[in-house]
Amino acid sequence: MNCPECDGNINIPDDASVGEIVSCPDCGADFEISKKDGSNVKLKQAETVGEDWGE
């Protein structure tokens, strides 16, 4: 599908799940898969790394 940021081509693997992060190979922007129903995929802007992120 096309990158919402730069219109580049983002490959969504068949086994990708909702909540996974995909990156645009052209602009590097990260997106989270918010909906996936077969080939119908919706992306939203991924959260950026927070101060409290980690283990």
Next chain:
Amino acid sequence: MSKVCIVFDRLRSEEKMLEKQAMELGHHANMLDAKITRFDTDSKKSDYDFGDVVLERCVSYFRGLHFTACLEFMDIPVINKFDVASKCGNKLIMSLVLKKNNVPTPKTYFSFSADAARENIVDVGYPLVLKPVIGSWGRGVMPLKDKDTVDAIFEMRELSDGPHDRIYYLQELIKRPPRDIRVITVGERVIAAMYRKSSGGFKTNIALGADPELCKITNELEDVSVRASQAVGGGILGIDLMEDEKKGLVVHEVNNTVEFKGLSKVAKINIPKEMVKFALNSARK
């Protein structure tokens, strides 16, 4: 058939491995995004489908902690418990808990203003390591070797003035080989251990590119790790240890939402499978 719910906020390979293992064990796995889940003060267990037990796997510490509080409010079993998560998520609290329970841990100094921290450094001398009380992956961990560095770092802290920036956590710099040890404990069992070798600097976090290498689980390693797990309240934990030249093994961190992608590639045991089995067994007790 039992049901395990895996709560996430960023679906990583660890959460997918847990889902796969739950299904391979013949259980149902429910993947739940914490970011789109809501609760209120009248929420009841019967309003949701959290299954028999929840594995809280949020990458955001505060999100996971507060989510866990909501689950426990509804009497839903969750790994790890709120009390465990709150102890592990704050390095100062964790250091106190470890020491109180006679778990060997680096000498650490606490002060609550930049001036008091400077006085602390004058009394103790260099080198020391400054760590943020909240945070992971080695972020904000800085070696302090001279006054110029201290002045620059403390000035930046005072400018940013986050609530945790007023807490100064200064730790002795342990003389050790250029590596540390990550142990995964499940209940009172050590299931896997690895060396994390520095990729050049003094930090050894896998997230920063340290190389993992399988580590033999000795009696001493097992004993110290299990005692560290017990000290914080048990569960599924990542214990970080250093090999002090004089004191032997010291625990410098206990991680509440342990990452295991790297270790699972080299470990002899199936780590996510052990985690799922432990979670379901805990819920049955």
